[in-house]
Amino acid sequence: MRIDLSDQSVDALAEVISGGSASGQERSIGLYRQGWRLEAWFKGFEVSFDLKRESRLPATKTALHGAMFIDSGKGELLKRIIESAADPRDFIKEPERHAAVVEYLNKHLFYDGLKLEQAGRTMRLVEIEETAPVTNALSAMAAGIDFDTVSRDLERALRAAVSDPELAVTSASAVVESVCRSILVELKLDFPAKQDISSLYRAVRDPLGLDPMKEGLAPEIINDVKAVLSGLVTSVQSLGSLRTHVGGAHGKEKGFRRIDARIAKLAIHSASAIALFIIETWQLRHPGRALPLRDRPNESS
Structure with a gap:
């Protein structure tokens, strides 16, 4: 991972690590560390920290620039430093403060193409994947309606597209399955016996009225819309087949690749x-009626 931090990100990181200036009027978002603690903190990364010429905050910025020079864009050292700056163990007594620190850093790191995210008990620095407009639209809509299941599956798919394309296909299929299950839950309809993507899509087609004859369309375009909807069915079936043949859920030997990132994306x-089409159709058919946050009642997140 190549890391090129902007000056603004360095300033934000220095604020978090040092806890800001000792003479600051407002409480710093970071944890206040005395000079000797800062020296010990940077020593753990084999980065020089010198208080003889500068006070704590400027010396922290200088140390970070020194780390950038040592790192030479490789990213390994800076990744460790940034992840350690947001280590949740330092905020055990103030978990809400830890959340604020992560948000603060991410607002700056976003412009460097990076973000911090929770990975079990630790924080992990990852690259932000550039996504297509349709993916951005779905992300925005899922966030807007608090659809946590879709947001989680979509993020998992995007993260895995390059590193684990088979897992990305599994997560992509799960996005559609989650939307369909949520609609069935909200309409209090029975789930199909086989809960694969094709069966779930077929189960919501009639309740959503996905039939161009019911749309009041002009006669000359009914067949065209039918063809588009038929293509949608084909896409759903193809996604299900792809997941069956290469999806991470079905097991594979370590390092094996059946597909590359292009196919995953x-x-x-x-x-x-x-x-996105299913959600927009739901909103058209049931304006103002929210979908459940999760695709099954009482499902753990």
């Missing part, structure tokens, strides 16, 4: 388009 974008 195609699956993600296809799933996003399908899920």
Whole structure:
């Protein structure tokens, strides 16, 4: 991972690590560390920290620039430093403060193409994947309606597109499945016996009225819309087949690759388009009626 921090990100990181200036009028968002603690903190990364020429906050910025020079864009050292700056163990007594620190850093790191995210008990620095407009639209809509299941599956798919394309396909398929299950839950309809993506999509087609004859369309375009909807069915079926053949849920030997990132991203974008269409159709048929946050009642997140 190549890391090129902007001056603004360095300033934010220095604020968090040092706890800001000792003479600051307002409480710093970071944890206040005395000079000797800062020296010990940077020593753990084999980065020089010198208080003889500068006070704590400027010396912290200088140390970070020194780390950038040592790192030479490789990212390994800076990744460790940034992740350690947001270590949740330092905020055990103030978990809400830890959340504020992560948000503060992420607002700056965003412009460097990076973000911090929770990974079990630790924080992990990851690259922000550039996404297609349809994926951005689905992300925005899922966030807007608090649809946590879709947001989680979509983020998982985007993260895995390059590193684990098979897992990305599984997560992409799960996006569509989550939307369909949520609609069935909200309408109090029975789940199909087989809960794969094709069966779930078929189960919501009639309740959503996905039939161009019911849309009041002009006669000359009914067949065209039918063809588009038929293509949607084909896309759903193809996603299900792809997941069956290469999806991470079905096991594979370590290091094996049946597909590359291009195919994984195609699956993600296809799933996003399908899920977006289903949600927009739901909103058209049931204006103001929210979908459940999760695709099953009492499902753990």
